[in-house]
Amino acid sequence: xxxxxxxxxxxxxxxxxxxxxxxxxxxxxxxxxxxxxxxxxxxxxxxxxxxxxxxxxxxxxxxxxxxxxxxxxxxxxxxxxxxxxxxxxxxxxxxxxxxxxxxxxxxxxxxxxxxxxxxxxxxxxxxxxxxxxxxxxxxxxxxxxxxxxxxxxxxxxxxxxxxxxxxxxxxxxxxxxxxxxxxxxxxxxxxxxxxxxxxxxxxxxxxxxxxxxxxx
Amino acid sequence: xxxxxxxxxxxxxxxxxxxxxxxxxxxxxxxxxxxxxxxxxxxxxxxxxxxxxxxxxxxxxxxxxxxxxxxxxxxxxxxxxxxxxxxxxxxxxxxxxxxxxxxxxxxxxxxxxxxxxxxxxxxxxxxxxxxxxxxxxxxxxxxxxxxxxxxxxxxxxxxxxxxxxxxxxxxxxxxxxxxxxxxxxxxxxxxxxxxxxxxxxxxxxxxxxxxxxxxx
Numbered sequence: 001x002x003x004x005x006x007x008x009x010x011x012x013x014x015x016x017x018x019x020x021x022x023x024x025x026x027x028x029x030x031x032x033x034x035x036x037x038x039x040x041x042x043x044x045x046x047x048x049x050x051x052x053x054x055x056x057x058x059x060x061x062x063x064x065x066x067x068x069x070x071x072x073x074x075x076x077x078x079x080x081x082x083x084x085x086x087x088x089x090x091x092x093x094x095x096x097x098x099x100x101x102x103x104x105x106x107x108x109x110x111x112x113x114x115x116x117x118x119x120x121x122x123x124x125x126x127x128x129x130x131x132x133x134x135x136x137x138x139x140x141x142x143x144x145x146x147x148x149x150x151x152x153x154x155x156x157x158x159x160x161x162x163x164x165x166x167x168x169x170x171x172x173x174x175x176x177x178x179x180x181x182x183x184x185x186x187x188x189x190x191x192x193x194x195x196x197x198x199x200x201x202x203x204x205x206x207x208x209x210x211x212x213x214x215x216x
Numbered sequence: 217x218x219x220x221x222x223x224x225x226x227x228x229x230x231x232x233x234x235x236x237x238x239x240x241x242x243x244x245x246x247x248x249x250x251x252x253x254x255x256x257x258x259x260x261x262x263x264x265x266x267x268x269x270x271x272x273x274x275x276x277x278x279x280x281x282x283x284x285x286x287x288x289x290x291x292x293x294x295x296x297x298x299x300x301x302x303x304x305x306x307x308x309x310x311x312x313x314x315x316x317x318x319x320x321x322x323x324x325x326x327x328x329x330x331x332x333x334x335x336x337x338x339x340x341x342x343x344x345x346x347x348x349x350x351x352x353x354x355x356x357x358x359x360x361x362x363x364x365x366x367x368x369x370x371x372x373x374x375x376x377x378x379x380x381x382x383x384x385x386x387x388x389x390x391x392x393x394x395x396x397x398x399x400x401x402x403x404x405x406x407x408x409x410x411x412x413x414x415x416x417x418x419x420x421x422x423x424x425x426x427x428x429x430x431x432x
Contacts, residue, residue, distance in 0.1 A: 007427060012420075019419040023398065027375075044400050046409070082419060084426040090418070097320065101313035101372075105398070105414055113422055151425050152418070156317075159243075175428055176421035182239065182321070184260050192424035193262075194417050198321055201410050202306070202370070203235040203298060204228075205392035206329055208408035209367055210300040211223060212391055 006059055007081060014055050015082060020045055021052070022078045029071050037068035083112045089149055091174075093165050094156035095120040095135050098180060102154060103131040116148050138168070145172035152176040159183035222275055223297060230271050231298060236261055237268070238294045241287050253284035299328045305366045307390075309381050310373035311336040311351050314396060318370060319347040332364050354384070361388035368392040375399035 010018075024044045028036055038056070039049040056062070056069070059081050063069035090106075092099045095118045103115055118135040120126060126137045136144050144150070153169040155162060155177065162183035169177055170187055179185055179195040187193045226234075240260045244252055254272070255265040272278070272285070275297050279285035306322075308315045311334045319331055334351040336342060342353045352360050360366070369385040371378060371393065378399035385393055386403055395401055395411040403409045 007423075015420050015423050016416055019416040020400075020413065023413060023415065024400065027399065043402075046400070046402075046411075082423045082426075084422060084429075088422050088425060097313045097317035101317055102414060104313065106418065109398075109415060110419070113418060152421055154418070176425040178417055178421050182325075183243065184236075184240065184262070186259075186262075190428065192421055192428065194421050195262075196412070196417060197236065197239060198318060199239065199325060200232055200235040201394055201412060202322065202329060202368070203326070204231050205368055205394050205408055205410050206300060206304050207223075207231050207298045209304060209392040210298075212406065212408065213300075 010058060010081075014058055017045070017047070017051075017055050018059070018078050018082055021055070022075055022082075025071050025075050025078075029075065034071055035063075035067045035069060036071055036074075038063070040068070079112075083110075087112045087114060088151050089114055089116045090152040090154060091115070091117045091119065091141075091145060091148075091150045092133070092154045092156060093119045093138070093141070093169070094158075094161075094181075095122070095125050095130055096156060099154075099156040100131050102156065102180075103133050107132065113152075115154075117144055117150060119144075138165075141168050142172040145169070145174060150174060152178065154178045154180065155185075156180050226274060226297075230274055233261070233263070233267070233271050234275070234294050234298055237271070238291055238298075241291045241294075245287050245291065250287055251279075251283045251285065252287050252290075254279070256284070295328075299326075303328045303330060304368060305330055305332045305364055306368040306370060307331070307333045307335065307357075307361060307364075307366045308349070308370045308372060309335045309354070309357070309385070310371065310377075310397075311338075311341050311346055312372060315370075315372040316347050318372065318396075319349050323348065329368075331370075333360055333366060335360075354381075357384050358388040361385070361390060366390060368394065370394045370396065371401075372396050 021041055038052040041052045042049040061077055090113055106115055115133055118133045119138050119141055120135055121138050125135045128135055151174055153174045155165055157165050159182040162181040162185050166185035170191055176192045184195055237257055254268040257268045258265040277293055306329055322331055331349055334349045335354050335357055336351055337354050341351045344351055367390055369390045371381055373381050375398040378397040378401050382401035386407055392408045400411055
């Protein structure tokens with residue numbers, strides 16, 4: 001199968017894991033490692049080696065028994081499967097601490113994804129460059145998104161603005177939204193929405209800590 | 217069953233969803249809503265009403281057909297199930313943009329979880345209070361964590377420090393770690409680890425945007 005045929009049949013969770021495998025593989029490559037076994041990837045990701053082999057078989061890659069997977073080849077193949085050929089422009093809406101943390105975090109990490117604009121309502125920020133990204137006013141969103149061909153919006157505004165910002169992003173034509181606000185939003189079917197709530201993660205950790213202590 | 221017997225049998229995903237239901241219910245309560253139907257919760261969370269009803273049955277709650285669930289009662293019940301009775305103290309390691317974003321995000325949102333300390337290596341930050349949280353040096357970690365009875369550590373340091381910080385947190389005795397660095401870490405079995413990589417979320421959104429465009 002060609003990469004674009006493979007793509008359509010990949011489960012959501014496999015996409016996530018492929019991204020995570022690549023992240024681990026890039027760290028290995030940096031440290032000079034040329035080959036890696038499925039059980040090594042599995043240990044880094046806290047999953048089973050069977051799971052790793054199953055995911056990589058889905059994208060048509062098999063290693064050799066003796067040496068394992070070729071790190072460089074596998075990074076390239078995962079890129080062919082999950083990355084866009086042309087690169088995708090991304091905007092951050094909300095240039096507070098979280099917005100700036102994300103810019104610093106992403107910058108230089110993945111060449112096919114570029115954060116090209118930030119938006120805020122604070123007049124002190126508008127017109128300035130923050131962490132290398134120009135900041136525009138929220139009311140310029142629609143025109144800037146179209147002009148810069150931005151296709152993904154990351155929302156880092158306070159919860160009270162979530163619904164309004166999501167609507168604006170959709171109207172401006174983005175096709176993917178990553179919502180980091182504490183408020184869930186609704187988008188049309190042709191826009192892909194990923195939501196992450198930091199409180200849920202912390203509450204989950206707290207739940208297991210509580211369980212552990214009650215058992216002890 | 218008593219709450220602590222119910223707890224042990226809850227799937228991971230149900231814990232996450234209970235936290236998310238509560239988040240949605242708190243927003244409803246704020247807006248003056250007293251009752252809610254499973255399909256309304258489902259719509260907010262982008263899941264099915266059957267899923268909502270199944271999760272709530274697992275914690276022994278059923279609404280009335282005519283009025284739905286009592287919002288206040290359900291918030292309290294979810295709290296009994298997932299919250300610790302005594303409250304849990306939390307530390308942030310890495311007081312950069314992300315660390316401070318998390319403090320601002322959590323503060324006042326959940327009374328049973330308190331961020332009581334931050335740690336950093338920057339001498340300008342150590343000894344100061346940032347967003348209401350005192351900042352200590354990384355080398356004071358073990359003693360401060362013990363003194364303040366901190367049981368959860370949130371890691372927001374650069375990836376290069378991830379392994380070292382996780383080890384220090386474990387040695388200091390925390391029982392839960394939330395890892396926001398780009399590097400996976402290993403912890404002993406009695407410590408609960410939750411890892412979140414922002415690049416994976418963005419790559420997932422980018423993948424679906426790419427798919428959508430190639431289909432169009």
